[in-house]
Amino acid sequence: MAVPAAARxxxxxxxxxxxxxxxDPRSGQKLFQITDLPADLAIAAATEADDxxxxxxxxxxxxxxxxxxxxxxxxxxxxxxxxxxxxxxAADFTSGSPEADWSAYLRDPAEQAAVLRAVQRLGFAVLxxxxxxxxxxxxxxxxxxxVRRTNYGELFDVRVEPNPNNxxxxxxxxxxxxxxxxxxxxxxxxxxxxxxxxxEGGDSALVDGFQAAALLRAEAPDDFAVLTRTLVPFVFRDxxxxxxxxxxxxxxxxxxxxxxVRLNNRSIGRLDxxxxxxxxxxxxxxxxxxxxxxxxxxxxxxxxxxxxxxxDNTRLLHARTAFExxxxxxxxxxxxxxxxxxxxxxxxxDALNSTLAVLDRRTAALDELAALFEGAGAxxxxxxxxxxxxxxxxxxxxxxxxxxPDALVAAALLHDVGHFFDRHSTAAVxxxxxxxxxxxxxxxxxxxxxxxxxxxxxxxxxxxxxxAKRYLCTVEPAYRARLSEAxxxxxxxxxGPLTExxxxxxxxxxxxxxxxxxxxxxxEAKDPGADVPRFxxxxxxLARLMAEx
Numbered sequence: 001m002a003v004p005a006a007a008r009x010x011x012x013x014x015x016x017x018x019x020x021x022x023x024d025p026r027s028g029q030k031l032f033q034i035t036d037l038p039a040d041l042a043i044a045a046a047t048e049a050d051d052x053x054x055x056x057x058x059x060x061x062x063x064x065x066x067x068x069x070x071x072x073x074x075x076x077x078x079x080x081x082x083x084x085x086x087x088x089x090a091a092d093f094t095s096g097s098p099e100a101d102w103s104a105y106l107r108d109p110a111e112q113a114a115v116l117r118a119v120q121r122l123g124f125a126v127l128x129x130x131x132x133x134x135x136x137x138x139x140x141x142x143x144x145x146x147v148r149r150t151n152y153g154e155l156f157d158v159r160v161e162p163n164p165n166n167x168x169x170x171x172x173x174x175x176x177x178x179x180x181x182x183x184x185x186x187x188x189x190x191x192x193x194x195x196x197x198x199x200e201g202g203d204s205a206l207v208d209g210f211q212a213a214a215l216l217r218a219e220a221p222d223d224f225a226v227l228t229r230t231l232v233p234f235v236f237r238d239x240x241x242x243x244x245x246x247x248x249x250x251x252x253x254x255x256x257x258x259x260x261v262r263l264n265n266r267s268i269g270r271l272d273x274x275x276x277x278x279x280x281x282x283x284x285x286x287x288x289x290x291x292x293x294x295x296x297x298x299x300x301x302x303x304x305x306x307x308x309x310x311x312d313n314t315r316l317l318h319a320r321t322a323f324e325x326x327x328x329x330x331x332x333x334x335x336x337x338x339x340x341x342x343x344x345x346x347x348x349x350d351a352l353n354s355t356l357a358v359l360d361r362r363t364a365a366l367d368e369l370a371a372l373f374e375g376a377g378a379x380x381x382x383x384x385x386x387x388x389x390x391x392x393x394x395x396x397x398x399x400x401x402x403x404x405p406d407a408l409v410a411a412a413l414l415h416d417v418g419h420f421f422d423r424h425s426t427a428a429v430x431x432x433x434x435x436x437x438x439x440x441x442x443x444x445x446x447x448x449x450x451x452x453x454x455x456x457x458x459x460x461x462x463x464x465x466x467x468a469k470r471y472l473c474t475v476e477p478a479y480r481a482r483l484s485e486a487x488x489x490x491x492x493x494x495x496g497p498l499t500e501x502x503x504x505x506x507x508x509x510x511x512x513x514x515x516x517x518x519x520x521x522x523x524e525a526k527d528p529g530a531d532v533p534r535f536x537x538x539x540x541x542l543a544r545l546m547a548e549x
Contacts, residue, residue: 090300
């Protein structure tokens with residue numbers, strides 16, 4: 001039937017053609033330039049298939065097929081603006097701040113995703129129990145991205161120094177601010193790992209700069225406009241460095257949404273503007289700074305040894321109270337006060353957002369697998385007394401019983417997933433083709449499908465497990481005699497036993513031994529009375545393996 005293809009401009013449709021002539025199948029990148037398309041390009045015909053695919057014939061003869069949902073707008077958006085954030089006040093965290101245990105964060109992808117999502121949406125999270133050892137802050141940064149090296153080095157020590165080149169390295173109180181506003185681009189993520197904090201004072205605070213800017217916009221729109229259009233010179237100088245960037249205190253995107261806040265009184269240089277504009281700027285600047293000092297906006301807390309604060313340096317302002325120091329880092333401890341020592345480093349939001357997107361993609365893949373086990377997996381398994389899902393779950397349980405490594409447990413769990421598909425469709429077929437006498441080549445189909453997420457240590461035993469059955473029938477005559485009636489039938493459909501030469505060649509393949517192991521669990525996993533774990537019990541294991549790909 002006809003479909004509303006005209007609801008999308010022809011240029012947009014063609015630019016988003018998913019075929020392999022238009023996009024590289026591996027990277028998804030386009031293989032053409034917009035100027036390669038005819039200027040008078042038009043849709044010659046458009047139809048919708050029964051399965052929801054849109055098929056378009058173009059005026060230049062090209063054909064495009066868009067899978068269901070392909071024409072739905074991507075709602076990812078620019079997560080850097082206020083539209084992708086949840087603005088907050090201190091009272092929003094009366095029940096606790098977003099936090100996680102470091103060991104759980106490392107072990108559980110869902111926990112890691114929750115932490116990174118908190119940084120993305122709220123602007124910060126705290127990891128507890130990070131080892132109280134120097135340079136551990138780098139391990140935290142590298143868990144989701146890359147360390148951004150600056151003139152302070154790959155990391156910096158926030159403690160009292162004898163000759164500080166920055167007030168941060170003194171015991172003085174520091175007002176709410178963002179770091180490094182004099183850089184272009186500014187580091188977008190900051191991490192602070194507490195190694196010691198037994199000084200009197202030295203408490204920390206965070207302010208949602210986007211919330212403060214939104215309040216300024218609501219209460220004094222003219223001042224907001226001044227701060228979004230006035231370029232402010234931010235400057236840093238020491239003996240070895242001179243940095244300068246001119247940026248507004250509040251940056252908005254073309255749609256007027258708040259995208260970045262730079263506020264650092266210590267680093268503002270001299271503004272050379274007409275007097276009227278200077279008066280407007282300083283009045284607006286003062287009003288904005290006063291908003292950031294409102295108690296209801298300041299989330300106060302104290303970092304303890306092992307705490308690592310991760311926050312968005314383009315949004316959150318951080319501050320600290322003054323503290324009594326036991327001298328400089330080169331003085332004996334206990335000389336008149338306690339110690340406060342944090343180690344910090346910088347990273348970037350693009351890497352954090354990328355890691356979170358990949359974690360979400362893996363979660364979606366696990367959800368898809370879970371749906372297959374609950375849906376198509378509930379169907380019969382090749383005439384056996386168990387369902388397809390029960391068979392695969394039993395195989396995984398047998399692999400665990402035998403102490404198999406995680407990759408082989410996953411291969412056993414997923415070895416027959418190819419029965420749910422044919423090579424050209426995602427329609428569930430549950431092995432019916434195979435029982436009807438047509439080899440659906442499910443081992444290859446399943447391995448190719450799984451290779452989007454899993455490493456070869458998982459996919460290759462899946463790919464070879466049918467060949468392993470044919471191999472065992474050749475090298476172990478007694479093995480064939482134990483096959484069930486259904487398994488003997490599928491053996492014939494799949495090509496029968498290998499020849500002696502083929503068996504010798506199979507045995508030389510790198511994954512042959514693992515495939516044989518999966519095959520033996522496969523043969524044993526047909527007990528209708530077996531009590532086995534659920535698919536969800538294997539999700540953490542599968543998620544860890546996805547991370548190794």
